[in-house]
Amino acid sequence: MAQRLQILRFPPPPAFSSSSPSHKYPTPGTARPRHPCLARRSTLSTDPTRTPSNQHPILSLSGRGPLLPPLGSIDMGRAPCCEKEGLRRGAWSPEEDQRLAAYIQQHGHPNWRALPRQAGLLRCGKSCRLRWINYLRPDIKRGNFSADEEALIVRLHAELGNSRLETITYPPPPQAREDKSPEIPSRLASRAVPYENPGQCCGNIAIRFTTCAAQTAPAHGPHHTHCSAHLPGRTDNEIKNVWHTHIKKRLEAADPESNARAKQQKQRKGKPAAAKKATAAVDSSSEQQTFTTASPGLSSSVSSGVTTATESTAAVSSGDDASLHQLGTGATKAEMEMESFSSAEFPPIDESFWSSPDVMDMGLGAMGEELVGLAGPPSSSTRDEDMEFWLKMLLEAGDMRDLSVL
């Protein structure tokens, strides 16, 4: 799978040259209609003379790609969020990418809605924003997710999905609300609750953001955006995809009940073959069996997480390398620090901590660098090593204590 991912994940467009990989940009005549209305119309329309390139009088910048149909020609359940007549949809062309990136680098993006018009793009603001955030942003990190990153995603999902408010209890300091730095999305910073307990907080700027996100996240859900805050260079969309396409499947394979539900859903969706194949894969694959054994605790890692946090806290605070090593190669130092701050016991800390240069200089990028190479198997590790890493990580997180009989 890793090998396959390596093939599929292409690098970012370095210079928007026309020599960019052809699979990244739509080739003439291959653009797909993404809008459901378009798809519906394609089945309703009986006009054989209509082709994707002549369905709308307004052509795209590059003269290719799907176009939005005239509004009057389709069923409109909900009014569009913005004017979409004549706007391009679907895959972005190199020209559009270049234009968008150049504009943002020069002017920033104070107003996404007005940006496409000002930049001369036939796109809606949402589309521009997504393209920038998920692909064009200069700090985007490409390539496979390392075992570290996947482990961190799993851990964050387990913690936040079940016990955010129990494990992360302290609101951010005032500066976190006022400081709309890149590390803290303004959306989250503006929603942070008043800082009421200056004597207790966590000692990591990443955790400061965690606090913001945890308090504003929905009651249930994967919280991909929060995860992306801990994975510098990774977008929430990317994390979401990895979660749904890789990690979630492993967890489902580990939980017979959820696995059965997933199969039922697939069958209801009219994909019995897929469900059948998935079942066969789970039954026959030792890789999946590894997760079958390892993962059940993930869904209930709330309590175990506290235990792990306590252990991690002891190890980190003592600075004992041996203890750190004992905690497992899978848990990075940064992760352990985060866990320690997720526990119910925060070390007393002065409020001036938040304004100290050390803290202010501490960015997520530094954390990301810390993540890399500290622990876990190298990204070039084999599949067996990856599986061993996962198993070890989960075992050491205390998630498998009840499964020892297996």
Added chain:
DNA sequence: AAGAACTCCAACCGCGACTCG
């Protein structure tokens, strides 16, 4: 070799939350 089945992920949508007049 060819078609079917499946996986992946970029891009889209709806909707809730926030901002501002």
Added chain:
DNA sequence: GCGAGTCGCGGTTGGAGTTCT
């Protein structure tokens, strides 16, 4: 306080590529 405009998140879609039969 209200409504319009805007932002951003989670869920979903569907074409391209890969694997299977």
